[in-house]
Amino acid sequence: MGLGAPREVFDEYLARGMDCDPHDLGLHTRAVQYLAQKWYGSHAEMFDFAESAAAAAPKGSLLRGLPLQAVTEYALEHEAGIDRGPIAWSRIEALVEAGLELSAAYGPGDRRAAGFRNHLALALIRCERHHEALEIFRLIGADARTFPWAYLGDAREVFLLLRKGVRVQVSRSTPYFGGSSPSAVAQVPSETLDPGTTATVPTAAAMALAVVRAPMREVREAVLITGTTMRLAPAPRGTTLVETAPSADPPARRKGMRRTLLGEGELPRLARAFSRGETWPVLVVAKEGADYTLRLYRDGRELTAHAWWTDPAEMPTQEEAAKRAAALAACYSVADHRPLTAALRGTGAPLQHVGETFTLLGLPPLPAGFGDRPEPLADMRGAQVVARRSLFGAIKETLASDDSAQRGGELPPLS
Structure with a gap:
């Protein structure tokens, strides 16, 4: 990849590696990188390769989490949501669901699962599924990995910042005092309804x-x-x-x-x-x-x-x-x-x-x-x-702000 060797060389090395071990995680991880659009492939080719390798892997194999790395690579270039890029959003969501299923096969704190769980946490954040992301952070524990967090800045700081952000989002979505505020609505008789019925109206x-x-x-x-x-x-x-x-x-x-x-x-x-x-x-x-x-x-x-x-x-x-x-x-x-x-x-x-x-x-x-x-x-x-x-x-804006402060100047807005 670093030498920019012709595609034929990559195909040969990949084939030889597959002959040695058709389910080797390191081999497939490097191949996903090579096939990423930022290097020598395309989004479609990267996803096809990752999904094919995951489908062929034994049940419970770490290789089943390979598509989550493709999701990370894709998310760096495209916003979340329907019609935001060339890959169908339903396809992304299906890969996230498969990642959650794979995670359930490993216990809390299992270091073998930490690699794909770190990618899964980022994918869930991108999907605005904060409750599930918080649970994945709990399963990861302190076993943060360099990637995907290093794509956004200092890996440790980004991991801690996003984990805190997820906690805040979950806290924000939890009803105050466990339920709706009593001042939010009031049940009052309605003159326009049948006798005995009530209508919900806002109060101060x-x-x-x-x-x-x-x-x-x-x-x-x-x-x-x-x-x-x-x-x-x-x-x-x-x-x-x-x-x-x-x-x-x-x-x-x-x-x-x-x-x-x-x-x-x-x-x-x-x-x-x-x-x-x-x-x-x-x-x-x-x-x-x-x-x-x-x-x-x-x-x-x-x-x-x-x-x-x-x-x-x-x-x-x-x-x-x-x-x-x-x-x-x-x-x-x-x-x-x-x-x-x-x-x-x-x-x-x-x-x-x-x-x-x-x-x-x-x-x-x-x-x-x-x-x-x-x-x-x-x-x-x-x-x-x-x-x-x-x-x-x-989080991206916060990190950009920190970087700007360290450099002593302002950065242009993130796209």
Whole structure:
């Protein structure tokens, strides 16, 4: 391959190797490379060879995973989805299904299966099948291989980044608190329906804002893998403000007026997701009706939560408030949590008590308009939108951004 020898030489060497061992994995792996379009073959020839070799291999043979290498080579040049390239998408999906079946024949952590499982994980990510990809990462364990990850950059870093991204995607698709938010819909009598029937109508959803104790560049890279359109704005004291920005989605991706304006109250779940693996805290404040809630996250875990209710009867006990204040104080290096305890027990003016809590934690004040209208960051100076994208596209952009930073300049956008 390196010498660019004539095709007749390749055919001769391949035939001699097949005579020695018709199911040798190394031989077939090199042949797939040679037959790839980037070298001396074509996509069609590469897939035909890989599928033929897999079909002829004994059941359970590692050679059955050879087509997954062809899928990797193809994915480097063509986007996922129907009609995105010369190979039928149904053919790609069938090879992924065969790879899952082959993986099931090997136990967790089996080093023999690690080679094709690494390719299978990437293929599942490309197919947006994140739950299955997460299971394959679990089966791989720490046995990351150089390929396919080295195609995208430093193999170890790419493997870890994509594994984290898959976890975030699975977390994001898991219903918050195990089910739909009670505020998302309400069952009310319908005057236009028969008596006794009900209709599901949207109710006021939470307006939420996340305050991240980290520079905007770090936060931007973290939120990329959520696959959600978000708006970031720089704030004083080394913090970044984050909100969901569904109104910035292309029209085809919007799902109704409520989704467009209010974002379905996703931010708490997203904060849990994009904080995973990070050292900085994320504080999410949300308004729902006349009430305000506060949730503290770090490394994907909710450390504490508090609500200010307009009803004085809902005031927490001294012990409850002190416990929550202690968690907040520890996270923001506040020596004395007692003033925080008093702020958390405040009643009658929820927004005022939120402001007091922010001041005591050394955080900037809430932006103008928060609680009165959705997406208050839209008018802030320096605000940036991180557009919704696929996990694979987000990872590529993150890696390109890292490479740009190392070189000290900007790279052109990835195609």
